[in-house]
Amino acid sequence: MPLALRDAFIDLEQYERLCAAAGEGERLEYLDGEVVRMMVGGSTAHHALTRRLDGLIADRLAPGGPCAVFRETMRLEAGTARFYPDVFVACGAGVAPDAETRGVPGATVILEVLSPSTERYDRGRKWLRYQSLPDLRHFALVAQDQCRIEAFHRQAAGWHYELLVGPDAVLRLEAVGVELRLGEVYAVLPALAAGADDRPAQAAFTPAQVASIAAMRGLPVSGEIEALLAELEPDACAAAVAALVAGDGVGGWAAILPERLHARLNARPDDASERG
Template sequence: MSGATLNHNIISFNFGSELRSKLKENPCIVIGADLKIQIEKNGLFAYPNVSVFCGKPEFFEDRNDTITNPILIVEVLSDSTEGYDRGKKIELYRELETLQHYFLVSQKKTHVEHFYKNEKRNWELVESKDLQGILEIQDLEIEISLSEIYSKVEFEKEID
């Protein structure tokens, strides 16, 4: 997303950096917001804030700027896209056969929603709202702390 807030950028970078650090001995690759994701079933092209694919990338029509096999997607919520990210976009992303994890991350408060496919291939949700919280990504055998995701983020004070 072009023109994102400082918090949006910090959170995206922190989440991606944590994933990269935890997956460095793994065949997975962590990508930032400039690589396009394409969902062939529904035609969606999207630029998630962070995505991960494991093994060999599968490119859309041999274009090296568009992959079709992410296993993990992170979207940092913004006022202009939150409704779409929570609604239609998650519905479209779920049509990706390879997708195992979808994270929605608030930039206004400590709040991460982790949608993941369970062993029966059904989607489940785990919410974390505490800076001492830990995100468990069991199939990748990693954990990420919310304190790392939100490191150096300053939330605006809410006006009563």
């Protein structure tokens, strides 16, 4: 996990002072009054994918258009939060970074390259805060050990979850007019781009991650719920997270869990608010 610098709440002014005193290349994020030191550099694969995504998107954005792509050295402002996404695209009048803080006040597309140390943070608190960005239309989680991208696309009814696996799959970032075939994204990692990695796709979400995201969405997570979640297959976990993101927990667990578990869900002695 990323390292929290201190337990006590600090304000934005104190955060800015810490940033000013930070070492060269050190990235400090700020969320809910907490300062988080992010890993600098990362693995060779992480670095290669970040550069590749930045280059491909830059080449495909409309020349002279309203959008620009940024890498992890630029800071994204999400309300009172401050982040350093691996790659993001901002559009409109606020696209020019602040000369002093290198901050950009918004994003249309955000891509995070997953790492074992940051994956839970990227999927959880960070993603929830990203959703508060009014202009955000696409959020993608890019695996560095397999040819796999998970994408969330904002639609009228909420967020749509999409799992892309294999070199021929295409990530469509319609809000900025960019399409990325996974084979070309992973060309910097030849074994993955060529499909030489014949391992099955890893679970996008685990039952524990579903429970964690549900709790942050305000759904109660009892021992009985955790037992039901433990029975979910990877596809069902992905569907549960997509339902949580799209519906913000509206409808309770009945709207999240597959129908085959509803009888046991309704039979629990818990408060009816958990059942939906």
